[in-house]
Amino acid sequence: MNTRLPYLLPPNPTLGLCAPSGFLTEPGALEMAILYFSEHGWNVREGTHIRNRHEYFAGTDTERLEDFHELIRDPKVDAIMAARGGYGLTRLLPHLDYDAIATARKPIIGFSDVTALHLAVLAKTGLVTFAGPMAAPDFGHPHRSALHQDHFLPLLQNETHSSPLIRLPFTIHEGAAGLRLRHQIGNGLEGILWGGNLSLVAHLVGTPYLPQVEEGILFLEEVNEEPYIIERCLMQLYHAGVFNSVRAILWGQFNRCEPTHASAAPYTLEQVVDYLQHLVPIPLLQNLPFGHVRDKLTLPVGGRVRITLPDPAHYQLHFSQYGVTGALQKKSVTEQRGSDSP
Template sequence: MAHIYVFSPSSAVRDKAAFRRGIKHLQAMGHEVEVDVAALASHMRFAGDDATRIEAIDRAAASGADVALISRGGYGLTRILPGLPYKAIAKAIDKGTQFVGLSDFTAFNLAVLVKTGRITWQGPALGEDFGTAEEPDDIMLACFDDLLQDQGEGAGWQRPKADAAIQTKAHDAVLWGGNLTVLTSLLGTPYFPAIDKGVLFLEDIGEHPYRIERMLTQLLHAGVLARQKAIVLGQFSHYKLVPGHDKGYKLNTVVEWLRGQLKTPVLTGLPFGHVSTKVLLPVGAKVDLVTEGRDALMVWGHV
């Protein structure tokens, strides 16, 4: 049984039913779930004003929990990064608390990496992943359980057939990344990691391929992409093409264009993003990445 602390550092929780289902599911798994006093706070679109959300993060760090799990993503972390209790967060991680989330939580992951050098996790959120109307995804649950039991040592996936010819090996590379929109918004700030020869993973939701290309282009022109050992693309979901206007321009078009701009290998198919099937990824950990045919394996060992 694990102690899980649920907190809301970003947008207000609107789907209370999913929130309650998520808590019940974690409890049914045998975990002790502690809910932050401001987890359901609401201020404009946020889960409380800026001070309230910083205090929630501080309480999560002081909770002594095995996992500090976000209720949801949305928006709100980038505006409070200067006020985060980085020393308290680092102390909590050193004592064994794993901070887990995705989407807007990318800002937290990257800022903590820059300011403290500590590892945090890109993974599920309470409502989106544990609070679904259907049963939560088996792979996500298995990866989460591995984290709780300190057994997760890597992730493997099968790439699209068309990508089988693209092979790479990366050894002892820092794994970093997350949501493309949030990561790109940090470029040029003190919270953007200066990582060379890393493995950069990216995902997004609701962004048309041309907007994905525009953000990738910004990272390309800033020199970020060429400095990596590999770019790993996760799932880009919930967007709509415009057949009469796009005229064949789609996500694969963006991927092929990006590959034409880089010597750095661009891999696809990572099971991570705003989708039910997701692995958990340690932001800031050293990883080995290897491909063989369509298979890709990323190993980080115990972190």
């Protein structure tokens, strides 16, 4: 994969906000997010239709597409963040201007339904985007995560960055399973980071919007799905051969993913993980702080990541070469197109 790097954010950047999926459901959350960014020296530009509602969506498909393209093409906008997730981005994938996205090389930030955008952009352009917090549910929350300040901003503005230490689950770092995991990771394991919401990753199998990543580090998260449905999505990836080119799996937060009273028999998420570990003989590291939770890392989709085990109970992610220095912004469009990462 010929990865294209986005620009590092300059001081006092301008953030473009759009709602490419569901309509805004939390009154005042967007205003709180805008206030947060303004207080931290950011300028904010709202998409024209960000506050619209059409059926389930934040405006019609045309309106949501127009907002995204306006922010991509506006030279004053340095980065683009989704206001929220929901559903609707897969409708837009065939109509995105991938050439404009590749030329602009702006950080695109979001998670959940935005997984479809991250993976499509990586497949079509090779551009690194960012799975991370969104405006309304994260920056518009009255109890914001400390990771926003400690991890989100440094990742987008520094050339290299490491995640906070991530605790391995108790059942993994002890006993035979822990020994096997430490042997698999060794002195460090490196690859291309990609993934996102499990349902979206599975739904893109067989489409031109699923990137072909060799030596990948696959990260996954999910919300509000029964464990057997999660396993079904994993089996879709397995049968499609996706795991054949994956070096490790980072297992994020699968919150509210419990068997319900409607299940014929209780089948737990722990059983799903156990089956996956026996099915796919690669390291599976749990407890990644990412998903539909308050505390989430920001992850460069398509960027290189190195996994290390600094001690028997923790792992850490090290990011580098995910962004182009601001000096490159002064080059011509022709020069920019020829400045891909190694």
